[in-house]
Amino acid sequence: MKIVGLMSGTSYDGVDVVAAEFTADGDTLRMRPLGHRGLDYDDALRESIGALLPPAATTIEAVCRLDNAVGEVFAAAAAIGVELAGGRADLVVSPGQTVFHWVEGGTTRGTLQLGAPARVAARVGVPVLADLRSADVAAGGQGAPLVPAFDALLLDAAGGPRAALNLGGVANLTVVAPGAPVLGYDVGPANALLDAAARRFLDRPCDLDGARAAAGRVHPRLLELLLAEPYYAAPPPKSTGKELFHGGYLDDRLAILGEPVAPDDVLATLTVLTAATVAAECARHGVTEVVAAGGGVRNPTLMFRLVELAEGRWRLRTTDELGVPAQAKEAYAFALLGWLSWHGLPGAIPSVTGARRAAVLGAWTPAGPPHGATPPTPPRRLVVEP
Structure with a gap:
């Protein structure tokens, strides 16, 4: 067919x-x-x-x-x-x-x-x-998410727990492991808040190649405030989208923070937010490899942060290596x-x-x-x- x-x-x-x-x-x-x-x-x-x-x-x-x-x-x-x-x-x-x-x-x-x-x-x-x-x-x-049906057929779990990661507007994770049911859920925002910040502060649809995020510095208090979002602690099954992670959500957190943050620092902090929430879930499941796809793989700053937070515990590669174009x-x-x-x-x-x-x-x-x-x-x- x-x-x-x-x-x-x-x-x-x-x-x-x-x-x-x-x-x-x-x-x-x-x-x-x-x-x-x-x-x-x-x-x-x-x-x-x-x-x-x-x-x-x-x-x-x-x-x-x-x-x-x-x-x-x-x-x-x-x-x-x-x-x-x-x-x-x-x-x-x-x-x-x-x-x-x-x-x-x-x-x-x-x-x-x-x-x-x-x-x-x-x-x-x-x-x-x-x-x-x-x-x-x-x-x-x-x-x-529905994509785990594809991930579960594509990934071979025989070599140990593996994960498929999609970095779209939302970060989705699928975990396959020997003898265990397939897990899959929305981790949190990937590009959703990054793009909202780019539109708000740069008047652009996105931070191309994560260039402005790379030039910024992580704001510890803002990151702590963002990581306090209850969604991250909720157990799967769970799914989310822009009904939660939208421009107004970012505005509210910045207002609670109560101090100005440079645009590049906001973008740097949001990049680490995505990487940190994904890395925490990968560590929780003890995966040995993460196979990534989606628009986020074109963001070298985000990919660098993911590798950095992996701390050598898991290998990161893209679905292109499995014959599936990451963008599609x-x-x-x-x-x-x-x-x-x-x-x-x-x-x-x-x-x-x-x-x-x-x-x-x-x-x-x-x-x-x-x-x-x-x-x-x-x-x-x-x-x-x-």
Whole structure:
């Protein structure tokens, strides 16, 4: 099967596009990457997403407009994916843009992703799998993270505990170990607060290459205040996003601190916050290796801090060494989830999400006969039988 996978994360800067060919070989699934691309959101769309995200108030009209605007971008991305697949794909996995993750008292009550899957199906003419998180939420899970299903199949735990790390807007960790259930959860902010600080202090979308953070100095009191966040001490399963770690969150902490902090020092401190929270979890699980992916691996300052805090206890490398481009790993993971759902297999891992049962993920938007079936003759009339 040729599957197009799409992904837009908590950084909401654009859509990652991949195409992959999957072949089942007994209990081994072989994935052949066919290429990856990125399609950026324009400034107006990024502003519209940011204006709708918590803690901002919004209207149902704004949600409807954004749903269709994001759907048009996902549709264009899907068309690129079909090209990468050689002009033909069997399905597209279009998870949409998460705009709200409703967590109350440690329990996920709902989740909302925008992206008008009907627009995607209309553009490419193949079935589209969307709304991948809701089935797990309905089964009592967090609906996130979902990528551990990919990590658990990719990583070999025989050599000792290993971890897969994704450094997107949020840092996600998957831990595999011999004879133990797979663990996976959101550790805390990766780029979410860094990007918020860059927009606030530099008027830029990000601190490119972590250059300003490298020029700054860690502010001990600010770091201590940030590390006091209760989320870090909460046990998994747990998930988070920009409903917690947003620009207002950073503003509140700086206000509590009550003293000015130079922009470069804020960025340096936030970089160490991400590295420290990740390193603490890796140490807790005793991992021997961390395989990283996501936009954060392009930040040499963040990667340096991770190596520094590892203190030689674990080795850090990227998924590129395993044949999976680090910038596109999550999109490939969603392509895999599409393969699983197409075959009626669960994609969420209960030991990760906390669900009562393993759920088959997603809702299908058809674009013709399902699963390649031949359609019946179109009916011309309806007869009601007694």
